[in-house]
Amino acid sequence: xxxxxxxxxxxxxxxxxxxxxxxxxxxxxxxxxxxxxxxxxxxxxxxxxxxxxxxxxxxxxxxxxxxxxxxxxxxxxxxxxxxxxxxxxxxxxxxxxxxxxxxxxxxxxxxxxxxxxxxxxxxxxxxxxxxxxxxxxxxxxxxxxxxxxxxxxxxxxxxxxxxxxxxxxxxxxxxxxxxxxxxxxxxxxxxxxxxxxxxxxxxxxxxxxxxxxxxxxxxxxxxxxxxxxxxxxxxxxxxxxxxxxxxxxxxxxxxxxxxxxxxxxxxxxxxxxxxxxxxxxxxxxxxxxxxxxxxxxxxxxxxxxxxxxxxxxxxxxxxxxxxxxxxxxxxxxxxxxxxxxxxxxxxxxxxxxxxxxxxxxxxxxxxxxxxxxxxxxxxxxxxxxxxxxxxxxxxxxxxxxxxxxxxxxxxxx
Amino acid sequence: xxxxxxxxxxxxxxxxxxxxxxxxxxxxxxxxxxxxxxxxxxxxxxxxxxxxxxxxxxxxxxxxxxxxxxxxxxxxxxxxxxxxxxxxxxxxxxxxxxxxxxxxxxxxxxxxxxxxxxxxxxxxxxx
Numbered sequence: 325x326x327x328x329x330x331x332x333x334x335x336x337x338x339x340x341x342x343x344x345x346x347x348x349x350x351x352x353x354x355x356x357x358x359x360x361x362x363x364x365x366x367x368x369x370x371x372x373x374x375x376x377x378x379x380x381x382x383x384x385x386x387x388x389x390x391x392x393x394x395x396x397x398x399x400x401x402x403x404x405x406x407x408x409x410x411x412x413x414x415x416x417x418x419x420x421x422x423x424x425x426x427x428x429x430x431x432x433x434x435x436x437x438x439x440x441x442x443x444x445x446x447x448x449x450x451x452x453x454x455x456x457x458x459x460x461x462x463x464x465x466x467x468x469x470x471x472x473x474x475x476x477x478x479x480x481x482x483x484x485x486x487x488x489x490x491x492x493x494x495x496x497x498x499x500x501x502x503x504x505x506x507x508x509x510x511x512x513x514x515x516x517x518x519x520x521x522x523x524x525x526x527x528x529x530x531x532x533x534x535x536x537x538x539x540x541x542x543x544x545x546x547x548x549x550x551x552x553x554x555x556x557x558x559x560x561x562x563x564x565x566x567x568x569x570x571x572x573x574x575x576x577x578x579x580x581x582x583x584x585x586x587x588x589x590x591x592x593x594x595x596x597x598x599x600x601x602x603x604x605x606x607x608x609x610x611x612x613x614x615x616x617x618x619x620x621x622x623x624x625x626x627x628x629x630x631x632x633x634x635x636x637x638x639x640x641x642x643x644x645x646x647x648x649x650x651x652x653x654x655x656x657x658x659x660x661x662x663x664x665x666x667x668x669x670x671x672x673x674x675x676x677x678x679x680x681x682x683x684x685x686x687x688x689x690x691x692x693x694x695x696x697x698x699x700x701x702x703x704x705x706x707x708x709x710x711x712x713x714x715x716x717x718x719x720x721x722x723x724x725x726x727x728x729x730x731x732x733x734x735x736x737x
Numbered sequence: 738x739x740x741x742x743x744x745x746x747x748x749x750x751x752x753x754x755x756x757x758x759x760x761x762x763x764x765x766x767x768x769x770x771x772x773x774x775x776x777x778x779x780x781x782x783x784x785x786x787x788x789x790x791x792x793x794x795x796x797x798x799x800x801x802x803x804x805x806x807x808x809x810x811x812x813x814x815x816x817x818x819x820x821x822x823x824x825x826x827x828x829x830x831x832x833x834x835x836x837x838x839x840x841x842x843x844x845x846x847x848x849x850x851x852x853x854x855x856x857x858x859x860x861x862x863x864x
Contacts, residue, residue, distance in 0.1 A: 354773065370799045371774045600800055663777040665797055688776045688799050
């Protein structure tokens with residue numbers, strides 16, 4: 325069979341592996357190449373794994389994602405210049421979603437920023453972009469430090485370090501996630517010894533940490549897993565549209581934590597989840613994926629992400645964005661009546677079969693049992709808000725599509 | 738991996754079950770396992786002429802699309818209508834309820850060119 329869309333096993337030898345690679349193999353995972361990593365696509369079935377996260381809970385190895393730690397007195401000022409969101413002014417122990425732009429306003433990456441204190445931040449980056457992001461951020465730091473125009477005292481107390489190989493990352497997602505995480509974890513006590521070389525000390529937690537059971541969305545805390553005695557940073561966050569946690573742990577400890585959670589899987593009907601369902605889950609929730617809804621040729625207005633552009637400060641790319649008067653393209657979401665699945669870059673045609681755009685993401689919605697997708701409409705004559713129906717050229721078949729309001733996992737049927 | 742003895746195979750992971758001058762065609766257990774959850778099968782209607790080694794349709798899983806290459810030549814006389822609503826039958830019973838179509842053989846000599854269970858097994862092991 326001639327497989328057109330995924331290059332299964334190709335380049336697998338050159339790929340990096342997360343510390344959990346052998347666990348995935350032992351669980352019978354189908355391994356694919358993704359962002360330079362050999363990752364589990366699914367263990368048994370994308371659809372079953374997807375529905376298990378929507379109905380119960382699932383465990384994801386997302387250690388391929390990057391962690392860049394930025395520290396120093398000037399860290400906040402620096403990140404405010406490099407990132408589009410106001411990260412210096414958020415509360416400690418909270419997260420901001422942000423974009424990182426090039427000088428033209430194109431999206432280098434989308435990421436989350438964890439603020440531990442005014443002098444300690446962690447950027448969580450897409451696996452495919454971590455190297456690029458780190459190089460870019462590092463270069464900006466050097467340029468600012470050298471710049472004669474800047475006040476000499478600025479940007480001197482600043483370090484940028486790539487911790488991606490040292491930090492492992494698990495995600496537990498789904499409405500029943502509490503049932504497994506609450507009994508297995510405990511808060512780290514107030515008299516926590518900050519002089520010790522423990523995992524949470526990497527981040528220089530400074531302020532009072534909330535009990536982890538009281539965390540709201542986009543807040544985080546430091547915990548210890550009972551019995552195995554492993555420390556972790558836990559945040560209420562995820563990429564599925566469900567209640568859930570993301571858990572940062574030392575790469576040396578992640579195998580023990582993976583086993584500990586799976587040994588207790590009955591607490592929440594938890595199953596391991598591969599990247600296939602991670603993609604269908606994020607897409608039903610209409611969350612963007614870099615390389616599909618975002619890339620360096622797409623600006624935040626095109627992608628509908630203007631609310632993540634701060635009005636209160638200057639940042640790289642802001643000047644270019646201010647010159648963009650008209651939207652060049654617009655992101656829309658759609659469902660199909662037929663059964664063929666639209667794929668990235670397939671053509672969008674109007675009712676006269678004239679090309680007006682391209683598919684960004686296309687997938688099958690396990691929840692709605694139908695193909696769904698997103699597309700960029702780039703024809704300036706089309707008013708996207710008045711667009712109701714169109715066609716997608718799926719390998720020569722013109723499949724009818726209908727514009728819908730996302731997210732798909734809360735769509736009225 | 739299940740590979741029934743009384744079936745013939747091509748190197749593109751399709752199976753053939755010969756019955757007189759007719760043959761049932763489907764995809765192998767290995768193929769369905771490689772594809773994962775099958776969402777859609779695009780196959781021709783009865784009357785269409787299959788030509789050996791030519792693509793006659795596509796099979797689509799959540800993550801990929803693959804061409805189906807005809808193991809034998811012949812006219813389609815029956816297609817598996819159940820696959821329209823239950824394409825997952827291919828995952829569940831690839832050699833049985835998950836059959837794809839039936840043809841009237843136009844060249845019975847082609848059967849001899851197909852792989853036996855042992856030869857197909859060898860092909861899978863060599864990859």
